[in-house]
Amino acid sequence: MLRSLLLLVGLLPLWVLAVEDDLRVQITAPYVEMHTGPGSGYPIDYVVERGEWVSILKRRTDWFKVRTRKGKQGWVFLDQMQQSRLSDGTVLHIESLSAQSFQERDWEMGFHGGEMDGAALLNLYAGYAFSPNLSAELSLTQALGNFSSEYLLDLNLLSEPFPEWRFSPFFTLGGGMIHTSPNATLVQTEDRTDSTAHVGLGLRVYLTRRFYVRGEFRHYTVFTSRNENEEFNQWKLGIGTFF
Amino acid sequence: METRYRHLFLAVGGLLTMLWSGSGLASETIGESLRSEPIIQPEIARREIEDIDIDEEDFEVGLFVGFLSIEDFGTDVVYGARLAYHVTEGIFMEMALGRSEAGETSYETLSGDIQLLPDEDRKYTYYNLSLGYNLLPGEVFISDQFTFNSQFYLIGGIGSTHFAGNDEFTVNIGAGYRLLLTDWVALHLDLRDHMFDSDLLGEEKTTHNLEYHAGLTLFF
Structure with missing residues (x-):
């Protein structure tokens, strides 16, 4: 008091x-x-x-x-x-604020929901724009499967060739880590962490003020310590805002 | 051999230091002479551009406490925190974290000392990312003295629930009421249904976990 x-x-x-x-x-x-x-x-x-x-x-x-x-x-x-x-x-x-302000942004952030290798995913991301065309992003993803939970931490570059378009396509390339932890009901595997690389493409649709919708497809390669590397696809759709 | 190299390095280093300090000295003298004798005297005074700095309050942060009814496990206290960003006068994005603890199923209560879940797995933690819409903005009149702004909103989103050792993908939908005590302090009443698929009690089913809570938020 x-x-x-x-x-x-x-x-x-x-x-x-x-x-x-x-x-x-x-x-x-x-x-x-x-x-x-x-x-x-x-x-x-x-x-x-x-x-x-x-x-x-x-x-x-x-x-x-x-x-x-x-x-x-x-x-x-x-x-x-x-x-x-x-x-x-x-x-x-x-x-x-208008679509023009988006090109002048410094920061953007948002979240996605989607699907990854049969599991539902949640994703939170933040990005910094070096120019209207190029930005760097850090994203945290949780994929909730039937048998395990996976956490992904990714750092990627995003290139947007036509930022002035309302429907603006983009390409992404990056790498990160994947951490897999099996659900409690199954007691056969240990937690493990591997590094990953991904490529992707997506579309951003500017709606109003500081608001946009964006969808993305990514293809991941996991560099495992086992004999062969794993590969999987990720689809996601989300919303975001910028400053 | 080694001393020769050392000498060489010292000599080069010394030379570089001399050059660097020398050039610094030279540019300083030139700069000084320029400053003392301006070639053109500016006649127009530079216009002061006022920096427009308006306090923007689009973020809302707060705490809440209420009750969560965990399907099959009874109702218990839930508490948490929320952070929202108001994108337009209608749309806002919200991130919330909540925590509760499951009680006993009726089977456990009736059977005496049988426990379906160890105590540490009874913790119920969730986070969600939601999109809200202020559907009905309004005003509340309390006597003829006070008028408060209010908003009835619809909200829904996705998230994750950690319960019984599992992480489950969770969809939430609900509605809430925001009463603005001042421009920057608000009271919330919220009703939310958290839905996720669970096979905890044998067969897979969609559980509905209803939460109602009261909260206090600040705009900043």
Whole structure:
């Protein structure tokens, strides 16, 4: 209790600072509608006229929480917020996210579900883009078979020749590790870890804002310590977002 | 022989050091003369471009506690954590981790000291990756003093459940209610069905494990 109080007191100057730092803009649109919540379904309960000054407090998805000089607060949609200017007269530039923003991304992350060698799989991945065409990805996969669970850690390069297309194909090449652990009900094999390599191809479909769907096929080769190498295929479909 | 090589290396090293420091000195003098006598005096003051820094709160993190009814194993407390990212005003992606512990099947209770599962295998752990949609945004009015925003959402996804020593692919579907106490603090009430195939009690069947929980989340 005491600690949280101290924390609150400690944070107070920061909060005061934040209040002082509010971004103030002047509305240049004929009028701007303030909704009671960050969504088009919430009712409009106030209208700001042209020439009025408002402070922008925060942003959630494409909605901006603003406060008028009289202290009235509400949420304004992006395309109305863009029709305002800063204290030095310049137009307020706010990034509206589109397929174009995807090409300028640095990071992306998402998850997939799919199938691998007859087992259901779950996959979580994150990628860093060096250019619109080339990125590196790290992914963690769990495949849940009837007799064993497999964990895959992969590092791969992803090449996207046409990132400007809404339906954009890509190719991937990489390597990693596979760890197999048999289910408890079967007590015949030990856990084992082997290295893998894979090639794959896929398709990314940009939907809206920071949101896309992507599907992928990969062919894996496992370098086992036994006599022959194993091979298997992986299919997956998922969603992702980027920053 | 060895000393000769050592001498050679020392000589080369010394020469390189001299060259490097010498060139540094030279460029510094040139730089200094450039700085002291500007060729063209700029007449236009550089325009300050304001760095627009708006606090974006699209992530939601929180804890929850509730009850999970594990099929055939009774109902027990479940607790966990969730992290969500709001992609649009409607769509969000959520990752959740939860933990519970299975009780006894009715067979075990009736038979006395027979145990179908050792104690360490009764732990029920799950994680899931889900996609949610805020279907019904709304407002709640409490007396004539307070108004809170709320959202009723549908959610579903895939995940993995670790139970009885096995990992099972799990599909979850459900619905929830988010009550925003302030812009950045929300209360959740959630109902979820976790479905997976299990042959734990002899024959393979799809088990439905119903969870209801209350949670508190913060937007950041």
